[in-house]
Amino acid sequence: MIYLIYDDNAYHLYSDTVYQLGPSSGSDIFLPLLEDITLSVEGSGVVLLEKSYSTGKHCVALSDEVTVTLLIFEAVTKYLLPDSSLYISGEAAAALQLLDYPSELVLTLDSDSASCYSPVPYYLNGKWTKGKQPLKASDELIFSQGLVLSFQDQLLSVQSLYAIQTALLPLTEAVAEDRASEFHRSPRIILREPEGKVTIASVPTDDEGKRQSLLKLIITPLAMIVFTGLSYVFFRGGGMLMMMMGMSVITIGSSIHSYFSDK
Structure with a gap:
């Protein structure tokens, strides 16, 4: 800060x-x-x-x-406050030792009240003061020598231009790992109505290749008629041969009808 x-x-x-x-x-x-x-x-x-x-x-x-x-100041360091007074100075006996700090101060931390005493002037919430002053939570003490203190909820926040040596328990804050750069959103599927006209048609069949030519359909019945006619001429057959010829004619008619129906 x-x-x-x-x-x-x-x-x-x-x-x-x-x-x-x-x-x-x-x-x-x-x-x-x-x-x-x-x-x-x-x-x-x-x-x-x-x-x-x-x-x-x-x-x-x-x-x-x-x-x-x-x-x-480069950073803020937080410590758990003791239940009694806190002596801050450059002395080795201080609860919070600031190496080479040119002065000293005492924070009194009672259950009902708190106060600060310093022999050198300081700023309480931005206003110049000196001596002993009562404190409340979130008050900020600024020392022009290079020290800023504040406390709240049993935590002491320290900003110091002097190296700190203390047995006070520091507060460690867990920092969440920033993995935002690794996040990739899944592709979105957008459903849109078709813009063109949709036509529903029957499924095409493979009948095209199966259709037979008219010649193939009638060649067998014609052959039977010819064979029946020859048999009648040479063997002088009777009604049976005529019936066979009639059946062949019927077969030819059925084949021609099926052919034109497929068209």
Whole structure:
């Protein structure tokens, strides 16, 4: 997180936001300047007066009379709070040791109330204060030396520019694995009504190849008639031969009728 400190106020700056610093009524942060100056928060850093600032403490002179302090922290660390007071300093005996921290403070955590004591001034929810002050959940303590504290539900959130050594139990947050890039949506099946006219026809058959020519249909009955006629001439047959010839004629008639019916 990023903070801007000037005089009696400390401001929390939000990511990817542009601020106007200056004396006009439209300024986001009032500063006694001759004209507005633009400050841009880009990712985890700040661009001010065409210069970029990253993690750390930076004192930036905006004019001969106005100098602001930028506190840029890389991460927030959370710890489970003890049931009693919490001593924070650069000393090895501190419950929360900040290596090379130039001051000290005590957080008193009673069941009914909480308070903070620091010999150096600090900012409580953005307003300058000093000494001992009562605290409530979600209050934010900002120390211009490079330290920000807040607590809620037995959790202490620490942003520090100093290395931390402590026996307090850190809070580990499970981070869900991002596998969105591996996700592929199944193809969708879209049913549409046919645009053209649908015609329902009978299934074609294979009768075309089975149709016989007229000659093939009558050649056998004709042969029987010829054979019957010859038998009548040479053997002088009687009624039986005439009946056979009549049956052949009937067969020829049936074949011709079937042929034209298939057409």
